[in-house]
Amino acid sequence: MAQIKVNLFANLRRFNPGGPEAGEFPLEVEEGSTLSDLFRELGVPKEEVKIVFVNNLRRQKDYVLQEGDRVGIFPPVAGG
Amino acid sequence: MKKWLRVDMSALEVRQEQPAEKYAGKGGRWLTSQFINEEVDPGCHPLGENNKLIFAPGFVTGTSAPSSGRISAGGKSPLTGGIKESNAGTPFAQSLARLGYQALILEGLPADKEQRYVLRVNSEGGELISAPELKGLGMYDTITRLREQYGDVDICGTGPAGEMKMAMAGICYNDPEYRASRYSGRGGLGATMGSKGVKAIVIERDGPGVEMADSDLFKIGQRKLAEALRNHDVTKPGGALNSFGTAVLINILNQAGGLPFRNFRSGVFDEAEAIAGETIADEVKKRGGEGMMGHSCSPGCVIRCSNVWPRKDGTEHVSCIEYESDWSLGANLDIDDLDAIAEMIYICNDLGLDTIEAGVTLGVAMEGGLAEFGDSEKAIDLLREVGRGTPLGRIIGNGAGLTGKALGVTRVPVVKNQGMPAYEPRSVKGIGVTYITSTMGADHTAGYTIAPEILSVGGESDPLDPQGKVELSRDFQATTAFVDSSGYCLFITFALLDSESGFEGMLETVNGVLGTSYTGDDVLDIGKKILKMERKFNEAAGLTRADDRIPEFMRREKLPPHDRVFEITDDELDQLWDF
Numbered sequence: 230m231a232q233i234k235v236n237l238f239a240n241l242r243r244f245n246p247g248g249p250e251a252g253e254f255p256l257e258v259e260e261g262s263t264l265s266d267l268f269r270e271l272g273v274p275k276e277e278v279k280i281v282f283v284n285n286l287r288r289q290k291d292y293v294l295q296e297g298d299r300v301g302i303f304p305p306v307a308g309g
Numbered sequence: 310m311k312k313w314l315r316v317d318m319s320a321l322e323v324r325q326e327q328p329a330e331k332y333a334g335k336g337g338r339w340l341t342s343q344f345i346n347e348e349v350d351p352g353c354h355p356l357g358e359n360n361k362l363i364f365a366p367g368f369v370t371g372t373s374a375p376s377s378g379r380i381s382a383g384g385k386s387p388l389t390g391g392i393k394e395s396n397a398g399t400p401f402a403q404s405l406a407r408l409g410y411q412a413l414i415l416e417g418l419p420a421d422k423e424q425r426y427v428l429r430v431n432s433e434g435g436e437l438i439s440a441p442e443l444k445g446l447g448m449y450d451t452i453t454r455l456r457e458q459y460g461d462v463d464i465c466g467t468g469p470a471g472e473m474k475m476a477m478a479g480i481c482y483n484d485p486e487y488r489a490s491r492y493s494g495r496g497g498l499g500a501t502m503g504s505k506g507v508k509a510i511v512i513e514r515d516g517p518g519v520e521m522a523d524s525d526l527f528k529i530g531q532r533k534l535a536e537a538l539r540n541h542d543v544t545k546p547g548g549a550l551n552s553f554g555t556a557v558l559i560n561i562l563n564q565a566g567g568l569p570f571r572n573f574r575s576g577v578f579d580e581a582e583a584i585a586g587e588t589i590a591d592e593v594k595k596r597g598g599e600g601m602m603g604h605s606c607s608p609g610c611v612i613r614c615s616n617v618w619p620r621k622d623g624t625e626h627v628s629c630i631e632y633e634s635d636w637s638l639g640a641n642l643d644i645d646d647l648d649a650i651a652e653m654i655y656i657c658n659d660l661g662l663d664t665i666e667a668g669v670t671l672g673v674a675m676e677g678g679l680a681e682f683g684d685s686e687k688a689i690d691l692l693r694e695v696g697r698g699t700p701l702g703r704i705i706g707n708g709a710g711l712t713g714k715a716l717g718v719t720r721v722p723v724v725k726n727q728g729m730p731a732y733e734p735r736s737v738k739g740i741g742v743t744y745i746t747s748t749m750g751a752d753h754t755a756g757y758t759i760a761p762e763i764l765s766v767g768g769e770s771d772p773l774d775p776q777g778k779v780e781l782s783r784d785f786q787a788t789t790a791f792v793d794s795s796g797y798c799l800f801i802t803f804a805l806l807d808s809e810s811g812f813e814g815m816l817e818t819v820n821g822v823l824g825t826s827y828t829g830d831d832v833l834d835i836g837k838k839i840l841k842m843e844r845k846f847n848e849a850a851g852l853t854r855a856d857d858r859i860p861e862f863m864r865r866e867k868l869p870p871h872d873r874v875f876e877i878t879d880d881e882l883d884q885l886w887d888f
C-alpha cells in the first residue's frame with residue numbers, strides 16, 4: 230500500500246469524501262495504482278478530469294502513484 | 310460614418326473630425342497603436358504636452374456580440390516609457406461605440422495645472438466643463454457626484470493618484486451598477502489623463518448603435534460564438550470562470566509551482582486555498598447579502614467572471630476580487646486574509662491604482678523592510694500613504710521599479726519597469742518570454758501562454774520546458790493583438806482555442822461589422838503588423854534589446870519547488886522579433 234495525499238478543486242470538490250470544503254485528505258492506495266485507478270476509487274468521472282499535478286508536476290492518467298505523492302485534481306479551469 | 314472626438318487641452322477646445330482613410334476599419338489596440346505611431350513623438354515626456362491619450366472601442370464593441378464591451382486606452386506609458394495599450398471591460402466602451410465614435414483623443418496640456426475638467430460627450434460632440442469640486446476626489450465619490458449631476462451616463466476618470474501623476478495610476482471606468490471598479494490599469498495612463506487636467510469623461514448612453522456592413526453575417530457569427538462560449542467548460546454558465554471567478558487559478562498555479570510568493574521567492578504559497586476562487590465562492594454564499602459570483606463587467610457577457618465581495622455582515626465591500634489582485638495583494642505579500650485583500654482592492658479602486666503594480670510594489674517595499682511579509686495592516690497603511698501624497702506615498706505610487714531603487718532592493722520583478730503579474734517565469738517559461746519581449750512591459754495578457762502551459766487549453770506544452778516557447782509566445786502575442794482590437798474579451802479565446810466554429814463565428818461577427826473578409830491567417834498577419842508598429846515606436850522612444858531582458862535574480866536564484874532559473878537565453882529571446 231502507498232500513502233498519498235489528494236486534493237480536488239473547483240467543480241470536482243464535490244467528490245471529496247470529507248465534503249467540498251474539506252481540502253486535502255490522506256489516502257491509502259494499492260501499490261501500483263495509477264491516477265485512473267484513483268479517479269475510479271474516488272468516483273470522479275474521468276471525462277471531468279482535465280489536469281492533474283503530482284508533486285507540482287503535471288502527470289497523465291497512467292502515472293503510477295508513489296508513496297508520499299501529493300495529488301491535485303482539476304476540471305477545466307482558466308482565468309487571467 | 311465613424312467619427313473622432315479630439316480634445317485639445319491647451320486650447321480647451323473640443324472638435325469632431327472625420328478620421329483619415331488609413332484608419333478605416335481599425336479599432337481597439339490596432340487603432341490606438343497606429344495612432345500613437347503616427348501622432349505621438351516617441352521622444353515626448355509621457356506627462357508632457359506632446360503625449361496623447363486615445364480611447365478606442367473594438368470592432369464589435371457596442372453590438373450585441375457576447376463579451377464585447379471592451380475598450381483600449383493608449384498613449385506613451387509613464388511607467389515603461391514605451392507604447393501602451395491598456396484594455397478594460399465596461400459599459401463606457403459600449404456607449405462610446407454606440408455614439409458612433411471610433412476614437413476619443415485627449416492632447417495638449419492646460420495652462421492652469423490646478424484646474425480640473427469634466428469632458429461631457431454626446432453624439433453631437435463634447436464640451437469641457439470646469440470641475441474644481443472634483444479635485445483630489447476618490448473614484449467612488451467622483452462617480453456618485455457625476456451621476457447626481459449628469460444622470461445615467463457612463464463614466465471614466467482618474468483618481469487622486471493620477472492627479473498626482475503617479476506611474477501606477479490607471480484609468481477607472483464604471484461597471485453596469487456604477488461601481489468604480491473597471492480599469493485600464495497597467496502602465497500609468499491614469500497619470501497621463503491627470504496631467505491633462507481631465508478628471509473624468511461622461512458619456513451619454515442613448516447612442517444610435519454601431520453601423521454594420523452585413524448584419525446577417527454578423528448574426529450567424531454571433532450565434533456560433535455564443536454557442537461555443539455556452540458549451541466550453543471554462544466559459545459556460547456554471548463553468549469555472551462563472552462559478553469561481555478568475556481566482557480559480559490560484560490553486561492550479563500553486564500546484565504547478567508557478568504562483569509567485571513573497572516577492573517571487575517561491576512558486577508555492579502554503580495558504581493558497583484560503584484565498585482561492587473556491588473559497589471566495591464559498592464565503593460569498595455563506596455571508597449572503599450583497600455579495601455575488603457570476604457578475605459581469607459590462608452588459609452582454611456570457612462568461613461573467615467578475616464578483617462582488619461582501620463584508621462579514623453581508624454588506625458590499627468591493628468588486629472585484631480577481632486572480633491578479635488576489636495574488637498581488639495576497640500570495641505575493643504572504644497575506645491569506647480575503648477581507649484584507651478586499652480592502653486593498655477597495656483602496657486601489659478609489660485612489661485609481663493598478664492593483665497588479667500596487668501588489669508588486671508592496672512586495673518590493675516589504676523586501677526593503679517597510680513592512681513584514683504577511684502584515685496586512687501595514688500593507689493597507691502603505692497604500693493609504695499613496696493617497697496622502699507623502700514623499701513615501703509618491704515613491705510607492707510610482708511603482709515597483711522606483712520603490713526598489715529608493716530602498717536599495719535588487720529583487721525587483723519588473724520588465725521595462727512594469728511589475729510582473731501572477732505567473733512565475735522560472736516555473737512557466739512561455740509566459741516569461743511574453744513578459745520579457747512584449748512591447749508593453751511585463752504583461753501576461755499580451756501573450757497568454759498559460760493556456761497550453763498550465764490549463765491544457767489550445768494544446769499542451771510543458772511549462773518547465775524552455776523548448777519552443779519563443780514561437781509559442783510569438784503566436785499568442787500576435788493573436789492577442791488582433792483580439793485586443795476586436796472589442797472581444799480575451800477570455801473568449803479559451804473557448805475559441807478549442808472550437809473551430811466559435812473561432813469562425815468570431816471572425817464572422819468582425820467581418821459582418823467591418824465588411825471585411827478576414828480569415829484565420831489574417832488574424833496572425835494583422836496581429837504581427839500591430840506588434841511591429843508598437844516595436845517601432847518603442848525603438849524610437851529609446852527602448853532597445855537590452856530592455857527585453859529578465860531581472861538578473863531570475864537567472865541566478867533557483868526558484869522552489871522546481872529549483873529552476875530562467876534558462877531561455879537573450880539570443881533566443883531576441884529571435885521573437887524575427888518575423
Ligand code: SF4
Nearest residue numbers: 398606610612614798
Ligand atoms: S469574461 Fe469577465 S472580464 Fe471578460 S467581458 Fe465577461 S465579465 Fe468582463
